[in-house]
Amino acid sequence: MANHTRQLNPSMNRWYQTHACRPSVAMQQLCSNTLELEDGEMLTSPEQLQFLAFLAASIGAKKAIEIGVYTGASTLAIAEVLPENGTIVACDTTDKNINVASIAWNEANVEHKIDLKIAPALITLQALIDEGEKNTFDFMYIDADKANSKNYYEFGLQLLSSGGIITIDNMFYGGQVADDSCNDENTIATRELAAFLIADDRVDYSLLPIGDGLAIARIL
DSSP, X not given: XXXXXXXXXXXXXXXXXXXXXXXXXXXXXXXXXXXXXTTGGGXXXXXXXXXXXXXXXXXXXXXXXXXXXXXXXXXHHHHTTSOXXXXXXXXXXXXXXXXXXXXXXXXXXXXXXXXXXESOHHHHHHHHHHTXXXXXXXXXXXXXXXXXXXXXXXXXXXXXXXXXXXXEOOSSGGGGGGOTTOOOHHHHHHHHHHHHHHHOTTEEEEEEOSTTOEEEEEEO
């Protein structure tokens, strides 16, 4: 959860966002509305939203999966760069904030690209496999419960085709991964995931200090 890049001071964050981001009108309004919410810190940082869109566009993604929708900013960022016949399967366990998301999706004219699934993501991902969708997706963004991030990743390896990209948010977990005194369940899960990812020879891998740490895995 980071609506800014934690490693930068406030003045550098303002400069960075000004020079790194080209948000659409719909995205600007959605981010503004989200930051007014009590849990607005959960918003993906603008520069990370920009980078996710850049990655998806760079591989010509047509089909994407998102785990963790919140107010739909990352959904919007990815949907905006998909072709008109593209699809993003957006998974969340609640539709609490979908009214906020839908306004922006409609304004950006991307709602027809978004297949919203309100259910535990593990069930949705298994259903996609059961429906014959293996190796048919191009891009995946994981920003949900940390205990299941590795499980989501493993599903991604089955659902994405060779050359597809899986991204995982909050790999720094607010800096707690480097603090030996922090041993809560989410911190431990994130540490273990980081160790697993760097050793996984099924992918090319990088970990970027953007937002709260973004893992990037390209399937070989």
